Amino acid sequence: MPLDFAILSNDGTPNQTVPLSMELHDELMSNARELKLYRILKFHDYFEDVDTSPIELAGLQQEILSLQRTASTRQALRFLLELYRLTELAVGQGQTIYAIAD
Numbered sequence: 506m507p508l509d510f511a512i513l514s515n516d517g518t519p520n521q522t523v524p525l526s527m528e529l530h531d532e533l534m535s536n537a538r539e540l541k542l543y544r545i546l547k548f549h550d551y552f553e554d555v556d557t558s559p560i561e562l563a564g565l566q567q568e569i570l571s572l573q574r575t576a577s578t579r580q581a582l583r584f585l586l587e588l589y590r591l592t593e594l595a596v597g598q599g600q601t602i603y604a605i606a607d
Contacts (some may be wrong), residue, residue: 506607508551510588512600519605521594523587525549531544536575542568548604555604559595562602566592 507524510524514520525533525560530551537545544565547555557565569589 508548509605509607510591511605512591512595512598513596513603517602518602519603521591523584523591525584529584530583531585532570532577532581539600540571540575542571545572550606553602553604553605554606557564557604559599562592565602566596572603 507526508530509519509522509524511519511522530548534546534549544557544561544568545556545568566589569585569592573582573585573589576585591602
């Protein structure tokens, strides 16, 4: 089961989601460690729920852009682009992004 990055609807259910596989998670966390991307590293535990408040999203966006430069596969690049779009949506709505472990 994937780690889902999500914006929640008013009833607490995921509204917009971007799934992350375990294999890709391992690759991205390794790159994030090398680059010291601390906001990305909040998601280091694939099996732990984590939230990122609206005030943290600008910094997370910068780290996503940094991580994109290290993407070695289309799958990694696609995930990072989708995650960046999700952060843009969250910023526009003043929403928190949740990483939900299934």
